Amino acid sequence: MTRRLLEINEQDYGHNPTEVRETDKYKEEYVGSFVDKWDELIGWDARAESEGSFFIDILKERGVERILDVSTGTGFHSVQLLKAGFDVTSVDGSPVMLAKAFQNAKQHGFVLRTVHADWRWLNKDVHSAYDAVICLGNSFTHLFKEHDRRKALAEYYAVLRHNGVLVMDHRNYDTMLDNEFKTKHKYYYCGENVSAEPEYIDEGLARFKYIFPDKTLFHLNMFPLRREYTRRLMQEVGFQRIQTYGDFKETYKADEPDFLIHVAEKEYLSEEERDEQ
Template sequence: MTQEKKTQDFGNDPLKVRDTDHYKDEYVSGFVDKWDELIDWDGRANSEGDFFIKLLKEHGAKKVLDVAAGTGFHSVRLLESGFEVTSADGSPEMLAKAFENGRKRGHILRTVHADWRFLNKSVHDLYDAVICLGNSFTHLHSDNDRRKTLAEFYATLRHDGILILDQRNYDALLDHQVQPTHNYYYCGDNVKASPEHIDESLARFRYEFPDKSVYHLNMFPLRKEYVRKLMRDIGFQKVTTYGDFKETYREAEPDFFIHVAEKRYIEGENE
């Protein structure tokens, strides 16, 4: 039996760690155990309201694949709103925590351990919607990994399905327009989340908890228009982007962008 890793290892030069597979070493059990302090389920539910629930219902979605389940926040919320949900994640530690959180709330989560790049090896069904939330897509560090992942998401959707994918507003960070807050997705009052380094191919974030423990995540700073173009390149017909749950916004203001990509064929669509 392998021993759970409690501490992260970024080597002698953390800024050189720009590899998709490293996420397995970032979500160590010590960090996962504290993740819900960072999220604050009640705070997050209040901040986003019923945005995702309404969006899914507007598109007629009933069966949802949560590919970045994390500790289960959205999976549980959607289950409690009447959706049929499958919860997937690349981190077995996260899936175990999600299952535990679901059970505490009276639910048995249907979980799948899956690497997005090979999603359809592990997931053998079609869904009305795929959701990839919590800034998770930025864990993919290469263009090839992102394209392969989006193709896998596309393949598991029904012919008229939708993908809902969010990301931090890295444009504002890269262009030095604003410092990030955590008013929406990171709602824990006593947790500090701040960027230690950012350049065109790395955003390194530091997370400090009340007990003085510190963890890091190395992510790729995705520009908004790049993500929208990727989605269209893969075959999604229409991409609508919201800023902090609003359809109208100034580019530098939102902390997060939320992309809704539609698979259904729209004749003459050229967005």
């Protein structure tokens, strides 16, 4: 199966692409030819500059040492965190992405510790406890069913130490659904002359198209997570304190950010502390 996925280079959504709303589809979406261009899409240098030390500071403030990067993709955040001195284990559900991440890390002087795992059964393949789980790059939106989202969050929760933290982001889908798509990919997608925008969106699907300078075209079908819905799911799974940033800022107008970043802490709060949130 892994060899077959590594060799496939064309995406296939059938005759009705907007009807493809399956969690497992992501395994076929990240074909080799798309993964080869992924770093061109995100632009490592520009992304590092736009993020600054935001994630490093968030993690260090909470005394984090061991991190599980559950959506490593081509390895950008894993490499940045390794450079900052963290102990990182990198996970992805796509073997094609993991292979690329390992290659990228090697070019930066690191041997990446990788695990091929599905989030819904994360603890079947990951057996250690971590201070933090990060799920970045709009990755959680690959889960189309609510029971899949709840299961994945529960797996994140279980792999964390008693005072662990989950850092997870997603696009500002509220603005896309309620207004219109206005992102300038100022933060996350920084590749030069690369277009990343929705081709179709409704309450159950955000279908993005990615056009590269050589005119090659790829798509991703994702679930449009709303801000308050995501926060509620985290709380219902057990996370106690949740702070949401907009494009790395604590205060922002609802329709301004391109991305929302949730920092969810596991440490137990008293009733009084919960009432103060």
